[in-house]
Amino acid sequence: MNIGIPKEVKSYEYRVGMIPSGIEYILSKKKEVRFFVERGAGLGSGFSDDSYRNAGATIVDSAEQLFKEADLIVKVKEPLSSEYGFITPKHTLFTYFHFSSSMELTQAMINSKATCIAYETVKKIDGSLPLLTPMSEVAGRLSIQQGAKYLEKAFGGKGKLLGGIPGILPAKVMIIGGGVVGTQAAKMAAGLGARVYLFEINPQRVRYLNDIFPPNIVVLYANQAEITKHLKDTDLVIGAVLIPGAKAPKVINREMLKLLEKGSVLVDVAIDQGGCFETSRPTTHLDPVYEVDGVLHYCVPNMPGAVPQTSTLGLTYNTLPYIEKIVTQGVDNALLIDKELNSGLSIQNGSILDAQVALFYRNNT
Numbered sequence: 001m002n003i004g005i006p007k008e009v010k011s012y013e014y015r016v017g018m019i020p021s022g023i024e025y026i027l028s029k030k031k032e033v034r035f036f037v038e039r040g041a042g043l044g045s046g047f048s049d050d051s052y053r054n055a056g057a058t059i060v061d062s063a064e065q066l067f068k069e070a071d072l073i074v075k076v077k078e079p080l081s082s083e084y085g086f087i088t089p090k091h092t093l094f095t096y097f098h099f100s101s102s103m104e105l106t107q108a109m110i111n112s113k114a115t116c117i118a119y120e121t122v123k124k125i126d127g128s129l130p131l132l133t134p135m136s137e138v139a140g141r142l143s144i145q146q147g148a149k150y151l152e153k154a155f156g157g158k159g160k161l162l163g164g165i166p167g168i169l170p171a172k173v174m175i176i177g178g179g180v181v182g183t184q185a186a187k188m189a190a191g192l193g194a195r196v197y198l199f200e201i202n203p204q205r206v207r208y209l210n211d212i213f214p215p216n217i218v219v220l221y222a223n224q225a226e227i228t229k230h231l232k233d234t235d236l237v238i239g240a241v242l243i244p245g246a247k248a249p250k251v252i253n254r255e256m257l258k259l260l261e262k263g264s265v266l267v268d269v270a271i272d273q274g275g276c277f278e279t280s281r282p283t284t285h286l287d288p289v290y291e292v293d294g295v296l297h298y299c300v301p302n303m304p305g306a307v308p309q310t311s312t313l314g315l316t317y318n319t320l321p322y323i324e325k326i327v328t329q330g331v332d333n334a335l336l337i338d339k340e341l342n343s344g345l346s347i348q349n350g351s352i353l354d355a356q357v358a359l360f361y362r363n364n365t
């Protein structure tokens with residue numbers, strides 16, 4: 001098997017799909033595997049071409065050459081239009097896809113007849129999402145860092161310190177969705193001294209979070225009435241909801257937005273699933289915020305790309321066991337035998353094999 005690790009092409013995306021020690025590990029399990037790494041692919045994460053060469057990989061000069069040589073492509077983000085033409089039926093792509101946020105991508109992968117295994121829907125028996133979790137941990141923590149920054153006057157915010165100071169009320173942070181992103185965001189915000197209100201729909205999760213959180217995080221059932229009530233004096237809202245594989249539900253509509261004070265900040269972490277605020281649209285690390293009704297919107301779909309030295313390690317340590325299965329058992333066997341890996345299989349040979357992606361496709365054609 002030939003494995004290719006391309007350089008990411010998405011704006012300000014500095015993560016890489018495999019690190020040199022991962023290559024060494026796979027070669028220790030199966031020495032017939034050949035690795036091709038695109039020149040400069042690891043630089044943003046702190047890994048030089050030489051470190052890949054020393055691990056046993058061949059460096060290639062272009063993505064086109066890499067896709068020609070490799071049959072298994074290990075990436076980070078979904079392929080962009082500049083890469084579509086390189087993808088053929090011989091390829092298996094193991095990467096984040098987030099199909100439900102792009103018909104263009106879904107159609108391109110159907111047309112390519114490639115095998116697409118999506119990191120974000122690989123699921124363990126207990127229902128957890130092992131390849132989404134580490135990046136959600138990063139995005140959750142980062143959402144508060146970014147939110148705090150954009151609340152500053154110089155960045156367009158109302159000019160409020162998240163944690164306040166002695167005698168002065170701290171900022172109020174609303175977090176919608178109490179999964180991995182929401183939990184990490186709540187811990188960060190509470191650690192900085194903010195007043196945190198977390199809204200969650202799953203009653204078991206509400207009880208669990210209520211048990212583990214400190215007193216400055218209030219956990220409430222999520223419904224429109226309750227969220228509307230709290231918007232009036234909220235400074236920062238983090239959107240962290242997920243229905244796996246589906247488009248994110250809209251939890252704040254245009255009307256509700258008017259309740260927020262000017263200079264308040266929305267961070268829509270769920271933007272990679274279409275966004276959970278009606279007024280959200282994807283932005284980039286280069287130009288991350290825009291304003292609607294005086295409210296700043298931060299909607300970067302690849303937030304962990306901002307901190308690649310943390311994110312690449314968090315991601316690749318978790319993808320490696322699955323790459324080992326694909327390499328040692330072959331793609332088709334691994335997908336047959338391994339239920340976790342199989343749950344990531346979204347499109348193969350021109351057919352959609354994931355129910356949520358199929359629903360999204362049917363609703364948009």
Ligand SMILES: NC(=O)c1ccc[n+]([C@@H]2O[C@H](COP(=O)([O-])OP(=O)(O)OC[C@H]3O[C@@H](n4cnc5c(N)ncnc54)[C@H](O)[C@@H]3O)[C@@H](O)[C@H]2O)c1
Nearest residue numbers: 135136139177178179180181201222241242270301302303
């Ligand atoms: N922008 C980025 O860079 C980035 C990075 C990582 C994850 N994400 C996205 O962040 C989102 C959250 O990911 P996660 O790992 O925390 O998911 P998760 O499954 O751990 O948590 C989602 C939570 O949202 C809750 N929920 C669903 N609908 C809700 C609603 N209407 N109101 C309130 N709560 C609701 C669920 O019960 C669940 O507890 C996903 O869309 C994911 O794709 C984005």
